[in-house]
Amino acid sequence: MIIHLNPNVSESKAHDHAKSTESAIFHDGQRFVLVTPSKLKELPASLASDTEAHWPMDSDIQLASKSYRSETRTIKLGDVSIGGSSNNTMVAAGPCSVESEEQIRQSASLMTELGIKGLRGGCYKPRTSPYSFQGLGLEGLKLLSKMREENGFVIVSEVRDATHVDDVIEHADVIQIGAKSMYDHGILKACAKTKKPILIKRGFGTTLQEFVQAAEFVLSGGNPNVMLCERGIRTFETKTRFTLDLCGVAWLKEHTNLPIILDPSHALGYRYGIEDLSNACVAMGIDGLLVEVHPDPSVAKSDAAQQLYHDQFRDLLKAIKPVAQAVGRTIV
C-alpha cells in the first residue's frame, strides 16, 4: 500500500508510522510517502488521521504502477523532457565503450552534426570474461564530461558494480544500471539517494515483475526519476544475440508509469537489422532509443558486430523520423 501522509505530519511522526507498518519512507517534495509491503490491504487505524490518501496495491509493483499514477512520469534530460504529455522520443547514441579521446570526440561530432542530444558510452564494461577489455574506468568518465562541457550533451553511462557507483553518479547525467547489475542492492541504494535520472536495463533473465521491482528500490528510496530499458531477453534462439521483448514493452506501457527506452543494438547483436528494429521500437510509441554507433566498428574493443557505421546511423535517423511522426511522436 502507498500512503500519502498529510503534509503537516512531522518527520519523526512519519518515521514512527513507517516503522509500525514496516514501510519504506521518503519525502516527495510535498509530503512523506510510505510504501508498505503489498500484502497490507487496509489502512491501519493508527494512521487514519495522519493520512491524506492511500492506494492498496496488488503486488510489489507500487510506486511504478499505473494504479498509483495514471500518466507516465516526466523526466527532464538536459533541456528536453520525455514522458508526461511530451510525446518526445529521445535518441542517445555512441560507442559501446569509450576507448580514447579521439574516438569519443568523433562520436560527439556525429551527434552534434545530427542534432542528437544524448551521448552514450561505457567506461566500466561488465564483461563475462576476465580476459577481455574491461573499460577505461574513471578516465573514460572524464572524457565523457569533457564532451558534455564542449557540446552540451546529456551523458549516459553505465555502472557495473557498487565499488564505483559514486563516480558514475558524479560524472554522468543519466546513470545506467546494466542488465547484469540490476539486482545489485549496493547500486540501487546509491541511485536512490541522488535525483539524477536512472536508466535500469532489464536483465536478460529477468521477468517483467522483477524488472519493475528493481525500479521500486530506487523510487521508494526517494528518487522519482527512473526509466526502464528493454534490451533483449535470453531465449532458446541463438541466431540473434537476444530476443527484444516488445510484448513486454506493451505490458510495461499498460501497467507502469515509467518512461520506456529501447536498445535494439544489444538485442539483435548485429548491424544488419538495427534500422528495421529501431523503426519497430519507435512505432511502439516509446520515450527513448539507445543505439550503438562507432567511428570504425571493425576495430571496436567490444561488441564490434552490433555497432553501426556513422553513415548507417545517419540513415537510421532519417528512417525513424517519419515513423515517429506517424505515431504522433517527435525525435529529440
Added chain:
Amino acid sequence: MIIHLNPNVSESKAHDHAKSTESAIFHDGQRFVLVTPSKLKELPASLASDTEAHWPMDSDIQLASKSYRSETRTIKLGDVSIGGSSNNTMVAAGPCSVESEEQIRQSASLMTELGIKGLRGGCYKPRTSPYSFQGLGLEGLKLLSKMREENGFVIVSEVRDATHVDDVIEHADVIQIGAKSMYDHGILKACAKTKKPILIKRGFGTTLQEFVQAAEFVLSGGNPNVMLCERGIRTFETKTRFTLDLCGVAWLKEHTNLPIILDPSHALGYRYGIEDLSNACVAMGIDGLLVEVHPDPSVAKSDAAQQLYHDQFRDLLKAIKPVAQAVGRTIV
C-alpha cells in the same frame, strides 16, 4: 547444394541424377531442380554436363535462402501480390474460430466495410485440452467458402493434423500450418503437392533454423509459394502469452527469400497492446499481418482475451496505414 539441370534433361535422367545424389527433385516450370543434402560442396562430375547452374549451401536452408534467390518471392493472393517488388503489406483478419454463420458473416461485413481482402478463421482448433471447443471442422470451412463466394475474400484457414489436410487445401486459399503442427511431415508433404500458398507458423519452441527447414519440406516438394509467420515464442516471461520475436524477423528478412507475416494477437494474448504491436510489426517492413477480431470477444469460444472488438480493429487500421507509408509500404 541446389542444382538447376539443363531444361532439356529428360525426366528419367533427372530422376537418375536425383537418386545418385540423394536429392529432393521437382520441376520449377523451366527445368528440374535437385536439392542435395547441404554437406555436398562440389558438383559431382557425373552431373556436370547436365547442369545449368548450381549453388553450394552452408546449411539445410537452401531453396529459402537469400544466397539462392536474393529477392523475396512474390506470392499472389487473390488479385493482389505480396513480396517481390510489390511493397504491399496484406492484412488478414477475423475470428480465432469460426463459430457460426452469423458470427463469420459479421466478420465478413467488417472486412468488406474496411476494404480488407484477407479473411481468417480457424475450423480445426489445435487445443491443448480435450475438454475445450475443438472447432466446427468441415462445416466451418464451408462457411468460409460461402463468405468468399459472396465477397471475394482470400480465405486463410489452419490445418491441425494430417487427417483433414485435404479438406483445408480444397476450401481455403491460404493453407495455414499451425505452430503446433509445423513439424508434421504428413501435412508438409500434402502442402508440397498443391500450388496454393502455404503459411507456416513458427512453433513456439522452434528455432529459426528449424522454422525455415519446415519451409524447405514444402519448397523441395515443388510448391514455391511459402510464407513464414512469426507468432511469438515461449520464454520465461509469463505476463504476456508469448514473446514476439522481431529480432528473429530481422534475421529472416536478412537471410531468407520468403515473405514474412506477423501475428501479434497470439503473441501478446491480450487486446490492450495489439495496436502498438501492429504498428511495430508494420514498421519492420513486413509482407502481411494477421489480426484476430471478433464481433463479441466476450463470448468467443477460444482466445477470448486477445480478439479485438470491431471498433478497436477500425482504429488499428487507421493507425497502421501512416506507419506503413512511413516505411514505404502500402496496406492492402
Added chain:
Amino acid sequence: MIIHLNPNVSESKAHDHAKSTESAIFHDGQRFVLVTPSKLKELPASLASDTEAHWPMDSDIQLASKSYRSETRTIKLGDVSIGGSSNNTMVAAGPCSVESEEQIRQSASLMTELGIKGLRGGCYKPRTSPYSFQGLGLEGLKLLSKMREENGFVIVSEVRDATHVDDVIEHADVIQIGAKSMYDHGILKACAKTKKPILIKRGFGTTLQEFVQAAEFVLSGGNPNVMLCERGIRTFETKTRFTLDLCGVAWLKEHTNLPIILDPSHALGYRYGIEDLSNACVAMGIDGLLVEVHPDPSVAKSDAAQQLYHDQFRDLLKAIKPVAQAVGRTIV
C-alpha cells in the same frame, strides 16, 4: 469434473448425459465415465441419480490427476508390469533409427545378452530437415516385429504423423508419440482407440500442463495405458542439446498418476554424461528409462553423437542397478 455413472446406466442414457454436459465419454470396463470441462464444479442435478461418484477438478488435468487416482497406474509391458506397487524400472534400449536388419539384429543380441526386455528403434524419423535420412518406414517396423518374434521383446517405436499411425499401432507394443507430434490430434485420437500402451514424449517447448493434457486426449478416449516421457526441454543453454527437466519429473510424480519414463540420451545429446544422467534418473524413482545404443555410432544415420557404444551400455547397466536398489527399485 470426472463422473462415474452407475454401472447399470445404459449406453444411450450415458451418451445423453455426455451430450448435456459437453463431456468426453468412455467405458472403463465397469461403468461409463464422463469427463466434463473442468470449469464445472457442481454435479448437475439431472445426473445425480445416475452417478456413482464424481470428482470436481482444478484444471483440465483430470483423469491423469492424483486427485482422481492416488496410485500410479499399472501398465503391463509384455510379461512385466511397471507402476502400481511394482517398484520396477524398465529399461528399453536400441538405436535411434532402425537402419538395416543386420544393425537391429546386433542391437537385439545385446539386449538378449543383458536380459533387457525393451527394444526401441525409430522407423519414421521426425527430422527437421528434408535433406536428412527419414527412416525405413514400414520396412523398419517389420524388422522390429521380426526381432520380437525371435526374442520376445517389448517393441517401442515412434509415430511421426497421422498418415502411418495405424501401422505403428499394428507392429509395435508401445506406441511412442514423439516430442514434435504430441499435440497431433490425429495421432492422439488413433491412440485413444487402441488399448496398447502409449508413451507420450514431452515436446521441448511444452509446459507440464500441456504435456499432461495431451495424455488426457488419450485417456478420455478410453485408453487407460498412458506413460509420460521427459526427454529434455529447450532452454537458452546450448552446450547441451536440451535440458532434462527433473524438477518437472518431481512435479509429475507429485501430481499425476501416470508412470514416468526418462530419456537422457535425447536430453544431453552426447555420450559422455549418459551414465551419470541415467543414475540420476533412476535415483528419482522412475518407472522406465530409454537409452540409445548403436552397434557403431560413428556410422549412425541419425543422432550419432548421443548413441552409446555397446560396451558403454554394458557399463551403464552395471551402474544403474545398485542405484535402483538404493531407492527401492528393480531394473527389469
Added chain:
Amino acid sequence: MIIHLNPNVSESKAHDHAKSTESAIFHDGQRFVLVTPSKLKELPASLASDTEAHWPMDSDIQLASKSYRSETRTIKLGDVSIGGSSNNTMVAAGPCSVESEEQIRQSASLMTELGIKGLRGGCYKPRTSPYSFQGLGLEGLKLLSKMREENGFVIVSEVRDATHVDDVIEHADVIQIGAKSMYDHGILKACAKTKKPILIKRGFGTTLQEFVQAAEFVLSGGNPNVMLCERGIRTFETKTRFTLDLCGVAWLKEHTNLPIILDPSHALGYRYGIEDLSNACVAMGIDGLLVEVHPDPSVAKSDAAQQLYHDQFRDLLKAIKPVAQAVGRTIV
C-alpha cells in the same frame, strides 16, 4: 593461453611478460602463471626462454578447464576435503535466512545431531522486492560465527553486493556468490584476493560458458579454491520455481576441473520433491549438496515453501547415503 613461467623468473620480469601479453598474472605457490586472452594460440618468442610450460586454449575457459588440469581440484573445507581423489560429497544445510539466534541455534543442533559439518544461512538476502525482509546483515554473520565457535561448523554464507563483501569474507568459511551477483566484478575481485573457498552460484539466466568464466575472474586473480553451484535456470516452465540443469552438470564434470555443488531447494521451490532430487543430484557423483531446512518453515521470513522440516531432512539424509554409496561416494 596459460603460461607457467620458470620458477626462477623474477616478479618484475613476470609482470613485464604479463603486460606485453595483456595477461592476468598470479603466483600459484611455485611459479608465476600468466593467462592471456584465449585468442593467442602460439607462445610469443619473447617468452620462450622464461616459460616452463604452456597450454593454448579454445575459449576463455582456461584455468578451470580439464585441458589444463585433468583432475578435479581438491578443496579443503574445515577438516574434510572434497574433489581430487576424495570421493566425498559434502552436505551443507540450514535456513534460507538467519532470522534470530534461537532459530540458527536450532539449525545448528540438528546438524550436530546428524553429523553434518556444513551450516548455511543467508544474512544479506538478494530480494527482488524492496518491500520484503532483507536479512540481518552483519548481526547474522556474527550469529553464524558463534555457531561455528560452539560446534566447529564450516559456515557457508552469501554476499549480495560489493558493499559488504569484506564482512562475509571475514566471517564465513565458504563465500557464496549468489545467482544474482555472479557477474559482479566488485565481488569477484574481492574474492580473488582471499584464499577462502568461493562457491559461485549459476545465475538463472547464465550460460555454462559465462558461469565458468565468472570462476576464471577469481582463479586468475590468484584464488584457486572455487566451486560451482548449479541451482536451477529459468525456463518457460512455471509449475516449478526453476529447472535444475543436470545436463549442464554433466557438461561441467566433463569439461572443468572445479568441484560441483548442487542446490535442489532453490531449483524446485517446493518441499515435496527435494528428497527425490537430492537422490538424483548425489547419483550424478557430485562434490556437495546444499539443502534448505528450517525449524518451522511455516513462519520462515523467506522461501518458506521450499525449506524442509527437520524430520524431512533426517529422512533425506537417510535416503541419500545409500545412493552415494551406490556411485562410490561418501556423504560427509
